[in-house]
Amino acid sequence: MKVKSYLMGAWREGQGEGVPLRDATTGEVLARVTSEGLPLAEALAWGREVGGRALLALGFPERGRRLRALAAYLSEHKEELYRLYATTGGTRRDAWYDVDGGIGVLYSYASLARNLPEGNFLPEEENLPLSKDLSFQGRHLLGPKGGITVQVNAFNFPVWGLLEKFAPAFLAGVPTLAKAATPTAHVAEGLVRRMVASGLLPEGSLQFVAGGLGEALEALDHRDSLYFTGSKATADRLRRHPAFLERGAFFNAETDSLNAAILGMEAGEEELQRLAEEIAQELAIKSGQRCTAIRRVLVPEDRLQALLQATQARLEGLRLGDPREEAVDLGPLASLEQKAEVEGAVAALLQGGARLAWRHPGRADGAFFPPTLLLAEDPYGPPLHQVEAFGPVATFFPYRTLEEAVGLARLAGGMLAATLATPDPEEARFFLEGLSGHVGRLHLLNRRNAHSSTGHGSPLPRLLHGGPGRAGGGEELGGMLSVRRHLARLALQADPLTLQALTGEYAKGGEKPATVHPFRKPYEALEVGETLWTHRRTLTEADIALFAHLSWDHFYAHTDEIAAQKSLFGRRVAHGYFVLSAAAGLFVDPAPGPVLANYGLEGLRFTEPVGAGDTLQARLTVKAKRPRDEKTGVVEWAVEVVNQEGKTVAAYTVLTLVARQGTGDAP
Incomplete structure (x- = not known):
């Protein structure tokens, strides 16, 4: 019997006698391992085309949901892997570290998807103005490479080793070809059979080879990556291959260290x-x-x-x-x-x-x-x-x-x-x-x-796994660090409307006036860049005094006229949190509707003092949106509060939970 490989949607058996795979305790030959005669170069091309297209059709949130469902499915069938594991010399506790640890990695990366946008692009940092009138801007963006990742795994963790490399690649939308180490290839085969049987993986998103890589390295180019775990000697030999030195494929090594x-x-x-x-x-x-x-x-x-x-x-x-x-x-x-x-x-x-x-x-x-x-x-x-x-x-x-x-x-x-x-x-x-x-x-x-x-x-999935020098110089896991390493970084230059259409995030200058109050719209109907200018409100001495009484914040700059005159403001000023509350009163639509709850506030800055007699107005803009579950989505709103001179006095991002269309949560 031979350990089979899964290539181009079918289980295949290599040619020739192969290498014996033995029970570590009894020495009994359990199977033989060979990849001779298998179409590995064709499998790489097929994975890029078929698997890559299928993964990108899903987008980040759906890929995260499938990782979670896959983790639950494997948890139900892990006893099969435990039984196989005993033949490798591992105790049940050893199997727990490998099998349950690998399943835990899937859950961890599934949870990351909750904070990722729809589609396949991850904007980085903020928009960079490249012209005074904001008609030309730049943004760093992470997007699909169009390649495939090859993983070369060590014998000691046939389950965790495969899943820890697979999860971030899958979430990034990159298909995988996994190569198992010979002594534990039968355990890896059992894992992949279960993953395929789950029906959760798009065709081509995962392929598996038992045996050598043969001609596969010759087929790698700048779109592709190879993630290696094993000895330093093998890593050093691999990293000198023309695929990495000449054609620009990415090489990551995690090697044994002292x-x-x-x-x-x-x-x-x-x-x-x-x-x-x-x-x-x-x-x-x-x-x-x-x-x-x-x-x-x-x-x-x-x-x-x-x-x-x-x-x-x-x-x-x-x-x-x-x-x-x-x-x-x-x-x-x-x-x-x-x-x-x-x-x-x-x-x-x-x-x-x-x-x-x-x-x-x-x-x-x-x-x-x-x-x-x-x-x-x-x-x-x-x-x-x-x-x-x-x-x-x-x-x-x-x-x-x-x-x-x-x-x-x-x-x-x-x-x-x-x-x-x-x-x-x-x-x-x-x-x-x-x-x-x-x-x-x-x-x-x-x-x-x-x-x-x-x-x-x-x-741990959220922390870096790798090390310098003898340890290979590579980086695995690390939460979003490893997802980003599977994507291509580029600088995008465009007008603000095009920029926000491509990134899914608001760019100043790309505003679209709201014809209906945005709080009246369900998640799907909201457009990035949709903007509402509110009515105005003039602050009074009574506003400041009442807020101090209500909040018990009697800081001298708000309540002591003499001390305030000697402060950097030169006068008594309103509480920053009153400005925040007043802005909410300006932009909130009070009637029941699709907006269900305030989910958080980020990046708050008070940039100008506000005092009695100043007039405030707020601008509310849909900054970004991402699905949270079947019933709700998270909408980020850019809020800018200005005074009567048009100066920004406060700026921040509000996050709200918004009902999705047809869920029944929106009246």
Whole structure:
């Protein structure tokens, strides 16, 4: 039996004998993996054309809704993936991190879509006036590249690795071709089969290959991207391909690194014990086969033995065995080949100056590798900061000063993650300044957050996942950061009417006079740029006094004539929030209608003082709109309040919930 690939809307089997895929515990051959003879170049072109067109037809909000529905669907069928997962050497807890963690990424990116506009363009910053009369303006815009993203995944996270790359690409409207690592390709195949069976993915939005990429790289160009997770050596070889050096395809790498855990000098016993727990957990989850796992532990020399012993105490009780057995805590490594690599790395570390401090007495047969703690009293041997044992192995290093600790951490040449255990903000600041260019994520652990921390090795969808140097120099996740990386940035220059028509956001000079009060219109009927000038209101001394009494705001500039005359205003002025309230009274239509609620206020600025005798008028403009759900949409209104001289005294954005047409919420 062979693991099949899903290309151009059909499941296909590669030619030739292929590479055996074995059960990590028993060594039984489960399937064979090959992509020989598969039409990968044609699949890329098909994905761009068919998948790209289908995704862009949906727009951001609908793609977000489908991600949410897909997450719910996979949650209902995750037990199938759990059963497959046991054959990779992973325990049920390991499967939870991979399967449920991947589903969580889908939910996270689905929630981002609620704040995205309809269509496929994301405006950036504000409009830039390029002429005095505003007839020529500019705007930075993110839009579709028209390409495809290829993802090359590592063996250790066949589910999470695929979904963490798929979700931002799908939300951005970019089709995906996912390549699985051979040792866990059958799990990835099971995932993709479920995703396709859900019926939620447009044709061509996801393709899957088990085996090598073959000719696929030759078909990449400037529209495309490749997201890689794996070894630095493979990443370095890939990034030199002409697809990236000559044709301009985007390359992103996330590679294994020698991540550090550091016990600060100001750490107390609680921080020491919590860091020991963190180290033990990093060696136990997936038997230490995580790119973010702790490989080096830096400890003040007078506390080295205490942290070693505390870590050992947490590892001693772990049970190694077949992950299908309920009482087992650690399974084997993914393969015999992986075990041989870890054994070779440990030998190199021992030869480089480390010594064995402790080794778990559990199983070492087959692909099993017991948790192992090494100690390097001389912390400067080059292999100690260059060789990674990709398994349940950590090396402890003593340090004497904070400067030495930072220097040792830097010797790794770039890390995905580092944990610093300290309760002291100044010590944390020292390490932040020293490591900010050497690590992608700094996890600060102390007695105040230990109960709620998600842990050293857990990348979060809303935060950056990646790191400099040896860690690959790439960026994944990060919420909207990763969505934007799938889009093309361009500078758009146009007249205001064209600019707001293309961006979906109001541009000054593109106003369209309202013939009906905008608050009388349902969401669909509102046009960006639609503008209402209100009637006027002249402020009185009584207005200011009554607002002070109502709000209890008796600040001297509003209530003390003598003090106010000596202020920067030179007179008593109205409260800024009275101006805000008065403006609402000018532009709000009081009768029941499609506008359901005030949803928020952003960017408020008071630009000119207002006093008794001044006359105010407001301009209300539809700034932008986006659907929220089937019944409501969010409308952003640009509000500008001017005085009798035409000067702007306040400007801000009001957000309202507006009923959609035919929902019954609008009278």
